[in-house]
Amino acid sequence: xxxxxxxxxxxxxxxxxxxxxxxxxxxxxxxxxxxxxxxxxxxxxxxxxxxxx
Amino acid sequence: xxxxxxxxxxxxxxxxxxxxxxxxxxxxxxxxxxxxxxxxxxxxxxxxxxxxxxxxxxxxxxxxxxxxxxxxxxxxxxxxxxxxxxxxxxxxxxxxxxxxxxxxxxxxxxxxxxxxxxxxxxxxxxxxxxxxxxxxxxxxxxxxxxxxxxxxxxxxxxxxxxxxxxxxxxxxxxxxxxxxxxxxxxxxxxxxxxxxxxxxxxxxxxxxxxxxxxxxxxxxxxxxxxxxxxxxxxxxxxxxxxxxxxxxxxxxxxxxxxxxxxxxxxxxxxxxxxxxxxxxxxxxxxxxxxxxxxxxxxxxxxxxxxxxxxxxxxxxxxxxxxxxxxxxxxxxxxxxxxxxxxxxxxxxxxxxxxxxxxxxxxxxxxxxxxxxxxxxxxxxxxxxxxxxxxxxxxxxxxxxxxxxxxxxxxxxxxxxxxxxxxxxxxxxxxxxxxxxxxxxxxxxxxxxxxxxxxxxxxxxxxxxxxxxxxxxxxxxxxxxxxxxxxxxxxxxxxxxxxxxxxxxxxxxxxxxxxx
Numbered sequence: 263x264x265x266x267x268x269x270x271x272x273x274x275x276x277x278x279x280x281x282x283x284x285x286x287x288x289x290x291x292x293x294x295x296x297x298x299x300x301x302x303x304x305x306x307x308x309x310x311x312x313x314x315x
Numbered sequence: 316x317x318x319x320x321x322x323x324x325x326x327x328x329x330x331x332x333x334x335x336x337x338x339x340x341x342x343x344x345x346x347x348x349x350x351x352x353x354x355x356x357x358x359x360x361x362x363x364x365x366x367x368x369x370x371x372x373x374x375x376x377x378x379x380x381x382x383x384x385x386x387x388x389x390x391x392x393x394x395x396x397x398x399x400x401x402x403x404x405x406x407x408x409x410x411x412x413x414x415x416x417x418x419x420x421x422x423x424x425x426x427x428x429x430x431x432x433x434x435x436x437x438x439x440x441x442x443x444x445x446x447x448x449x450x451x452x453x454x455x456x457x458x459x460x461x462x463x464x465x466x467x468x469x470x471x472x473x474x475x476x477x478x479x480x481x482x483x484x485x486x487x488x489x490x491x492x493x494x495x496x497x498x499x500x501x502x503x504x505x506x507x508x509x510x511x512x513x514x515x516x517x518x519x520x521x522x523x524x525x526x527x528x529x530x531x532x533x534x535x536x537x538x539x540x541x542x543x544x545x546x547x548x549x550x551x552x553x554x555x556x557x558x559x560x561x562x563x564x565x566x567x568x569x570x571x572x573x574x575x576x577x578x579x580x581x582x583x584x585x586x587x588x589x590x591x592x593x594x595x596x597x598x599x600x601x602x603x604x605x606x607x608x609x610x611x612x613x614x615x616x617x618x619x620x621x622x623x624x625x626x627x628x629x630x631x632x633x634x635x636x637x638x639x640x641x642x643x644x645x646x647x648x649x650x651x652x653x654x655x656x657x658x659x660x661x662x663x664x665x666x667x668x669x670x671x672x673x674x675x676x677x678x679x680x681x682x683x684x685x686x687x688x689x690x691x692x693x694x695x696x697x698x699x700x701x702x703x704x705x706x707x708x709x710x711x712x713x714x715x716x717x718x719x720x721x722x723x724x725x726x727x728x729x730x731x732x733x734x735x736x737x738x739x740x741x742x743x744x745x746x747x748x749x750x751x752x753x754x755x756x757x758x759x760x761x762x763x764x765x766x767x768x769x770x771x772x773x774x775x776x777x778x779x780x781x782x783x784x785x786x787x788x789x790x791x792x793x794x795x796x797x798x799x800x801x802x803x804x805x806x807x808x809x810x811x812x813x814x815x816x817x818x819x820x821x822x823x824x825x826x827x828x829x830x
Contacts (some may be wrong), residue, residue: 263794264341265407265411268403268407269404269407272399272403272404272564273400273404273555273561273564273565274561275546275557275558275773276557276562276810279393279543279545279546279548279557281536281543281544284533284536285533286531286532286533287532287533287535287536288532288536289533289536289544291393291396291544291545291546292396292605292609293428295396295399295400295403295605296399296602296605297604298399298403299402299403299575299598299601299602299605300397300598302403302404302406302407302598303406303595303596303598303599303782305595306406306407306595306598307595309410309594310410310591310594312597313642
């Protein structure tokens with residue numbers, strides 16, 4: 263299940279608890295998690311379209 | 316306190332007047348017979364994908380969230396960002412479980428979690444436990460919404476002594492109570508659209524304008540003290556802040572949709588498809604919440620905590636004043652009015668939905684079950700309307716006469732209590748394997764252990780669990796719901812063996828869970 267990926271990605275805290283690499287001055291810790299909001303939404307949409315038929 | 320900010324106040328009052336009108340007019344929106352409980356309390360289950368998006372967003376991302384999450388970032392730093400993974404993982408749960416629950420509730424006319432558990436397990440006492448947990452967890456949550464209004468009213472420069480000081484809050488509440496009474500769930504649904512637009516405008520303006528004023532993200536984050544910037548590295552023999560962060564996110568996500576107000580908003584959707592679509596669309600709000608959390612750091616960088624004009628505000632409201640102070644500091648008055656109205660209206664939407672949810676619970680699962688088992692539709696709807704008034708009045712009295720700190724602590728405990736309904740409600744959507752009395756005992760074990768753990772750490776959410784010399788600091792809700800599950804699983808075969816003749820009654824059929 264695609265959902266497992268996002269659970270691991272955001273709940274495995276040591277993976278992303280660092281300041282570098284920063285993006286436009288935003289530390290990694292913050293932009294990584296904001297990025298996962300978008301990736302999570304995309305994954306959910308994929309599952310939606312794959313299961314709705 | 317600073318002087319009254321007339322421009323901001325005018326914009327604020329104008330927007331409030333507009334949503335008041337909208338709240339009353341909502342009764343005629345997709346009209347239905349408001350003398351029926353599912354019309355008043357679920358908007359006739361007619362909200363499509365878009366309205367559900369606004370309604371659920373307006374319901375879950377409350378004014379208190381907008382104030383408290385940045386306040387936590389301002390005060391404690393990176394840990395506040397747990398709200399982001401929390402709202403990332405909550406949507407797969409919504410996607411998987413809630414279409415099933417919606418289907419079965421639609422089929423049988425259930426409007427609360429208590430209704431579902433009653434039907435599924437045929438045990439009125441288990442349903443009562445679920446209901447009371449929901450009511451008790453909701454009350455302090457409503458009270459906290461009022462804190463959001465108090466903070467922005469204070470920041471507009473309105474202050475007084477004695478009864479006068481509370482007058483704006485009382486007015487806001489009378490308005491809220493009146494339109495909820497007359498329009499039911501249609502009122503917050505229509506107001507949520509206005510609120511969400513205001514919030515989005517505020518958040519995106521702030522995320523662009525304030526960093527420019529402060530000289531860019533790099534400069535902002537260099538102003539943040541190092542120990543606040545990231546989670547602290549755990550020491551030897553402990554998983555430290557890492558496990559605290561992850562368990563807070565997971566535990567909060569598991570608890571969120573068990574709250575009665577979440578259930579009410581979900582069940583008012585017009586189809587289970589609308590719920591699935593929303594699971595993919597609602598992260599739009601999570602993204603905004605992440606941006607809002609960053610405002611706490613902006614407030615640090617802007618140095619509002621040490622500016623003399625905001626000293627009174629911080630003294631009165633603590634770190635909750637960080638965001639209002641940041642807005643006052645960064646924006647022209649008219650935009651401050653819009654931003655504060657967004658927060659104030661953002662408090663009314665969830666408060667309305669919560670009071671409706673609590674009223675539904677009382678009417679269906681306490682009054683109908685234990686007092687008058689056969690009310691007419693009209694009596695039932697009328698009772699719910701009165702119950703919603705009582706609930707709101709209770710919350711108002713609570714916030715006026717009890718220190719805010721208690722409401723915050725009770726809301727914390729509420730999260731730990733509400734998650735104990737997970738085995739019966741979420742797992743109940745999949746299986747009827749559990750013995751209902753075993754579920755009840757598991758619930759009791761979870762409530763007692765969760766309360767004890769929280770009190771043991773002076774009413775903070777994370778409990779340092781010791782296993783074999785290792786410490787795992789984590790959210791007490793998650794630890795205790797595991798205990799709850801273990802109790803339910805172990806006792807189910809035992810209790811089934813003790814009373815084999817009492818065959819469980821399940822009024823739902825497996826096919827009821829599909830569209």
